[in-house]
Amino acid sequence: MEDVKLFGLWASPFTQRVIWALKLKGVSYEYIGEDLGNKSSLLLQYNPVYKKVPVLVHNGKAISESMVILEYIDETWPQIPLLPQDVYLRSVVRFWSKFIDQKTVDMMRFFRYDGELQEKAMKETLETLKVIETESQVGENNFIGGNTIGLGDLALGWVAHTLVAMGDVIGVNFITPHAFPNIHSWMTNFLQIPIIKNSLPPHELTLEYFTQKRKMFLAMGKQEVVDHHHHHHH
């Protein structure tokens, strides 16, 4: 009997990658939603280094870091492989998975700010999207590195979902056919996969979540500005 538990946060792009992989592989699992304001002692025990979701616990053994978890899932349940057979193509997919994973947090920075800071962070987000658009050959096949969904697509998946919701909240449409034709056509393919489509949280719920989050960030930002001024003048 397999015992698979996933500690996650439903709105987290990093958690969603793991959910998508488990569902694509057809692995049953128990989902444990974490309250990030009050993390469970189990989460802290399972991920002492980062103290972050997602954590996958398979037969009592814990694995952290979404991309490490995806490689573990792919090796443990080899059906519907997430990496190509060809060794060189595997390295291409790993390169882009790593690139996207490393940029994910920075690409969401614009959402924390308004005004000049937002504009500056947004410029960086657009620059990163441009690199993905022009260098990753995302438009050459249906998916990154081939015609079936894999590691790179699961890494980039948040752009088709979380980034869209964040854009909706602040009134920006990032992935248009005009601005990013390759990413746009990839996004269409990605969202057409039944398992992806059916496991995305409802758009209204996501929108509500990020609307609240945005209010919180802006309130925090104003607080930081005040703190900064105090710090400067004392």
Added chain:
Amino acid sequence: MEDVKLFGLWASPFTQRVIWALKLKGVSYEYIGEDLGNKSSLLLQYNPVYKKVPVLVHNGKAISESMVILEYIDETWPQIPLLPQDVYLRSVVRFWSKFIDQKTVDMMRFFRYDGELQEKAMKETLETLKVIETESQVGENNFIGGNTIGLGDLALGWVAHTLVAMGDVIGVNFITPHAFPNIHSWMTNFLQIPIIKNSLPPHELTLEYFTQKRKMFLAMGKQEVVDHHHHHHH
């Protein structure tokens, strides 16, 4: 006939990881040293995203990012595997490889500064070493995740070599048996592997390189402070 080329910089921790892996595997390769002040057009063509060494070119196909290259090498030349057989242990090694890889640049920041900035950056370096010391079980076996050298050890290898040289330049001994007993015993094991020992650049050369580098960083730092003042007052 295999055609393997490595574009690198002899003193770069990221290049050294790849050299160690190729030598451990017994792969013959042509080494092309890059001048970072005047990068070759081939390097820019092979690594358009980062424009950085190391780049491995195997039969005309280029792979960038040291950790991606190491996985490619391990899959292409399976002799002397760099990852354990056990899937869970593989994920443990991948987790620590990723952790160490992501921290490498930040862990070297102290070397750019003196005074308060150096102290602050050094504190971060020591905190990261502490995490590796206490959480990675680096002292439980001879190497990270087992008793043979692998991906995690190649990622951490720069601590046994570059960090020691940087410490020598500024007069700090980071890895003492007292401060980091586990990392210290790992380092002893690592440096005893003949292929590692024999492929390290001579210590005097490394010391000379980082002594020059240090002078350059401090001159740049003073320049930055001047620029910053100008910026502030105009």
